Amino acid sequence: MISQITPSLYLSGVEALNQSALARRGITLIVNACSEYPCPEYHGVECISVPVEDRPHAPLDLHFDSVAERIHQNHTGSSLVYCSAGRSRSPSLIMAYLMRFEGVSLLQAHQRVLCARPFIRPNAGFWRQLLQYERKLTNTNSIRMVATSQGVLPEATQVTQNSSFCLNV
Numbered sequence: 001m002i003s004q005i006t007p008s009l010y011l012s013g014v015e016a017l018n019q020s021a022l023a024r025r026g027i028t029l030i031v032n033a034c035s036e037y038p039c040p041e042y043h044g045v046e047c048i049s050v051p052v053e054d055r056p057h058a059p060l061d062l063h064f065d066s067v068a069e070r071i072h073q074n075h076t077g078s079s080l081v082y083c084s085a086g087r088s089r090s091p092s093l094i095m096a097y098l099m100r101f102e103g104v105s106l107l108q109a110h111q112r113v114l115c116a117r118p119f120i121r122p123n124a125g126f127w128r129q130l131l132q133y134e135r136k137l138t139n140t141n142s143i144r145m146v147a148t149s150q151g152v153l154p155e156a157t158q159v160t161q162n163s164s165f166c167l168n169v
Contacts, residue, residue, distance in 0.1 A: 001013075001015075001016055001086075002016045002021060002025065002080070003086070003116040003117040004025075004116060005094055005098075005112065005113060005116050006098075006102075007078075008026075008074075008077070008078040008079065009071065009078065009079050009080075009081070009094065009097070010025060010027065010078060010079065010080040010081070011080070011081055011082070011086055011090050011091060011094055011113065011116065011117055012080060012081075012082045012086045012090070013082060013083065013084060013085040013086035013087070013090075014034070014037050014082055014083070014084055014085075016082070016086075017030075017040050017082065019042050022042060022045060022080065025078050025080070026077040026078045027045060027077060027078045027079065027080045028044060028045055028046065028074060028076045028077030028078065028079075029045070029046050029047075029048070029070065029071065029074040029076075029077070029078075029079040029080070030045055030046070030047040030048070030079075030080050030081075030082065031047075031048055031050060031067055031070070031071070031079065031080070031081040031082070031090070031093065032047055032048070032049045032050065032082065032083075033050045033052065033060075033063075033067075033081060033082065033083040033089040033090045033093055034050075034051070034052070034053075034054075034082075034083040034084050034089060035051040035052060035053050036053075036084060037084070048067070048070060050063045050067060050089070050093070052089060054083065054084065054088045054089055054123060055123070055125065056123050056124050056125025056126070056128075057125055058125065058126075059129075060089060060092055060093070060125075060126055060129055061096075061129035061130075061132065061133060063093065064093065064096035064100070064129075064133050065096075065100070067081070067093050067096070067097065068093075068096055068097040068100040068101055071097050071101075072097070072100075072101045081093050081094050086117065086120075087119060087120050087121050087122075088120070088121060088122045088123050088126060089122075089126070091113050091117065091120040091122055092122045092126040092129070092130060094109075094113055095109040095110060095113055095122075095130055096109075096130065096133055098112060098113075099130075099133065099134055099137055099138075100137060105134065105138070105142035105143075106130055106131065106133075106134040106141065106142050106143055106154075107142035107143045107154070107156050108142070110143070110154055124145070124152050127145055127152070127154065128145075131143070131145070142156065143155060143156055
């Protein structure tokens with residue numbers, strides 16, 4: 001399953017990679033956010049590799065700016081960011097992109113990605129890195145991490161009038 005985040009930005013797990021699915025969406029840039037799979041080779045599609053493991057101490061944040069800039073500079077077509085399952089690394093990179101180039105808060109970026117792909121679940125280390133990135137970009141944080149019965153999850157620090165929420169009914 002390939003999830004559409006913006007008109008030209010997609011998110012998936014490795015299972016969704018096939019040339020016809022990419023061609024239908026006009027994808028010309030792939031970001032491979034996993035160390036366990038090589039970049040696929042498709043004619044007319046550039047692939048950049050972010051060889052990071054899905055572990056809390058893996059330095060995904062070292063790639064936030066470079067991946068966001070490359071996606072932003074892709075004017076030839078759409079971009080796809082994928083990792084093994086499309087649940088942790090790739091959504092984290094997309095949230096960093098949304099904060100940097102769409103000017104949204106981490107809370108808004110998370111809501112947007114969650115609406116498009118309801119089963120995302122960045123690991124605790126990636127959340128920590130995203131919080132640091134949001135603070136670097138805006139000098140504030142829109143969420144905090146709280147312990148729940150389902151593990152450590154993000155919670156809004158302030159709910160504003162223009163906050164939108166995705167309800168999976």
